[in-house]
Amino acid sequence: xxxxxxxxxxxxxxxxxxxxxxxxxxxxxxxxxxxxxxxxxxxxxxxxxxxxxxxxxxxxxxxxxxxxxxxxxxxxxxxxxxxxxxxxxxxxxxxxxxxxxxxxxxxxxxxxxxxxxxxx
Numbered sequence: 001x002x003x004x005x006x007x008x009x010x011x012x013x014x015x016x017x018x019x020x021x022x023x024x025x026x027x028x029x030x031x032x033x034x035x036x037x038x039x040x041x042x043x044x045x046x047x048x049x050x051x052x053x054x055x056x057x058x059x060x061x062x063x064x065x066x067x068x069x070x071x072x073x074x075x076x077x078x079x080x081x082x083x084x085x086x087x088x089x090x091x092x093x094x095x096x097x098x099x100x101x102x103x104x105x106x107x108x109x110x111x112x113x114x115x116x117x118x119x120x
Contacts, residue, residue, distance in 0.1 A: 014060055019045050019053045021090055027063065027079040028087050034076055062086065 001009075014020065019042065026033060026041045033041070038050060045053075054077060057063035062083035068074040 014056065014062075015086060015089070017053065017056070019049060020057065021093075023050070023053055023057065024062065024079060024083060024086055025090065027077060028084055028090075032076050032078040034074065038077065057083070 015024075022042045022045070023038065026038060030041070035050070035054075038054075039045070039047070042050070054063060054065065058065050060082075061080055064078050064080050066076045066078075068076070
């Protein structure tokens with residue numbers, strides 16, 4: 001595989017995963033959060049999936065995890081500078097979706113209508 005294509009594929013898998021945009025959105029716009037706060041902002045994500053996604057983002061250098069040795073233990077998550085650098089990309093995706101969502105929905109409906117007509 002072309003190395004450039006491979007980098008794009010790996011990057012898109014990371015930043016475009018099911019919950020990554022929501023996690024990064026919360027951390028970029030609302031700052032440092034505890035796990036339970038993230039769950040409140042993103043109620044549909046399971047505890048297991050949120051944990052996995054946070055680990056993946058931390059491994060990639062996009063999220064910083066800080067453990068405070070207190071009783072009870074406190075863990076906070078924040079976006080790193082590298083993570084914050086994703087903000088313009090997500091903003092562009094949002095702008096594209098706002099501009100083109102109607103056309104996408106129309107194309108999907110057209111496709112679905114055509115597919116159902118060929119089955120009959």
